Amino acid sequence: MTDAEPVLEVSGLRRAYGPVRAVDDVSFTLAGGASLGIVGESGSGKTTTARIVVGLERADAGRVLVGGRDRTAGGRGRAARLERARAVQMVFQDPYLSLDPRISVGAALREPLALHFPGRDHTARVAQLLDQVGLGARAAGSLPRQLSGGQRQRVAIARALAVEPAVLVLDEAVAALDVSVQAQILNLLGDIREQTGISYLFITHDLGVVRCVTDRVLVMRHGAVVESGPTDRVMSDPRHPYTRLLLDSVPRPGWDPRALAAARARLG
Numbered sequence: 001m002t003d004a005e006p007v008l009e010v011s012g013l014r015r016a017y018g019p020v021r022a023v024d025d026v027s028f029t030l031a032g033g034a035s036l037g038i039v040g041e042s043g044s045g046k047t048t049t050a051r052i053v054v055g056l057e058r059a060d061a062g063r064v065l066v067g068g069r070d071r072t073a074g075g076r077g078r079a080a081r082l083e084r085a086r087a088v089q090m091v092f093q094d095p096y097l098s099l100d101p102r103i104s105v106g107a108a109l110r111e112p113l114a115l116h117f118p119g120r121d122h123t124a125r126v127a128q129l130l131d132q133v134g135l136g137a138r139a140a141g142s143l144p145r146q147l148s149g150g151q152r153q154r155v156a157i158a159r160a161l162a163v164e165p166a167v168l169v170l171d172e173a174v175a176a177l178d179v180s181v182q183a184q185i186l187n188l189l190g191d192i193r194e195q196t197g198i199s200y201l202f203i204t205h206d207l208g209v210v211r212c213v214t215d216r217v218l219v220m221r222h223g224a225v226v227e228s229g230p231t232d233r234v235m236s237d238p239r240h241p242y243t244r245l246l247l248d249s250v251p252r253p254g255w256d257p258r259a260l261a262a263a264r265a266r267l268g
Contacts, residue, residue, distance in 0.1 A: 005031035006065075007166045007199050008053070008088075013062035014044070015048055015223075019226065024223035031163070033264035035193065035200040037214035037231065038248065039207065045223035050203045052170050053092045067166060086116055093172040095152035096236045099144040105155050106140030112162045129158040132195075134188060150181035154188070160191070169205040186212050207246060211235055218241045 006031035023045045024054060030036045036047045043167045051057040055065055055071060064071040066087040099108055106126050113122040121154070126135050133154040139191040144152055153173065158167055174182040195199060202214055208229060210217050219227040219235050219242065227240040238244045 004034070006030060007032040007067060008201070009063075009065040010049075010053065010066075011063050011233075013049060013052060013064070014060045015045075015052060015057065016060055021223045023052065023142075026062070026218075026220070026223075026225055028218055028225070028228065030199050030201060031084075031195040032166075032199055033193065034216070035202065035214045036104060037202040037204060037210040037217040040220035041218055041246070043218040046220050047171055049220070050090070050171050050201065053167075053201065054088050054169055055083045055084055055248040060142060067144065082116055086163045087165055088167045090169040090171060091153070091156050091173045092159050093175050095149065095176075096144055098156050099152060101144050103143075104140065105135075105142050105147070107123060108144075108155060109140075109159055109162055112159060116163045119238070119263055125162070129162055132192065133158045135190040148181075149177055150184060153177065153185055157185075157189070157192075161196075161198075164196075165198070167199045167203045169200060169203065172205070173202075173240065174209060175204070175206065182209075189213060206233065219246065232260050254266075 006029040010029070011027045013023050013026040014021070020034055026045070026049055026117070028036065038049060038154060040046045048057065051092050051243070052070075062072070066084075068085075069088070070083055086108060103111075109126045110122050113120070113125055120181055126140060127128060130137060134152065135154055135158070139151070139155070144155070147155065157168075157173075177185060178260045186209065189200065192198065200213070204210060214231045216229065217231045218225050219234065219244045220238065225242045227234060227238065234243060
């Protein structure tokens with residue numbers, strides 16, 4: 001875990017949908033150049049937390065600070081909105097749905113560049129981004145349907161990196177990919193973090209991803225954080241029954257789904 005100053009500070013975050021507390025008093029910090037995983041099953045509140053951090057949803061209470069500036073304040077005007085958008089970018093699970101099928105890869109990368117840095121020639125930057133994610137210059141003329149799933153996710157990552165955000169939020173960003181392609185994308189993300197010093201917030205249900213790419217991890221259940229700490233410690237010596245249940249859910253020799261169901265019933 002890096003000793004850098006926090007680039008992202010989340011405190012007392014709450015979000016309810018009627019009687020359901022999707023996010024219940026969630027707090028954490030993410031240091032510059034670090035990688036934090038938020039793990040939990042469907043309905044744990046991890047994706048809602050991510051969407052609030054990015055600004056796609058509003059919190060009922062709490063604060064999100066990026067570089068010490070309050071993102072929950074909702075500054076007025078186009079310039080303030082663009083500044084908030086530059087600070088935190090998101091990569092979604094399905095790259096095909098996040099890309100416009102009608103426009104080329106090069107055009108998709110030019111869109112955020114033209115929005116945030118108008119009046120410039122972005123040709124060199126587009127080529128640089130494609131090289132950064134392991135795609136050649138020829139990919140600029142391709143449509144999303146002409147690319148593989150892994151290639152499309154590389155384009156989505158390049159587009160998110162285009163405006164040089166401080167934090168990249170990855171919401172199940174490798175879940176839709178084959179295992180071998182997952183490994184390639186995770187290795188790519190590790191290289192990019194090392195080269196740029198960007199911070200990652202990984203939202204995932206996959207404990208393998210957590211082990212591979214995060215320094216610290218939060219475990220969420222029913223909207224609340226039930227355990228947090230260095231990834232190695234949490235994965236090797238879990239202290240909360242729910243964390244142990246998640247680890248026991250990973251199939252391995254001798255794995256017994258009936259025992260897992262009984263443990264889940266005891267947790268409620």
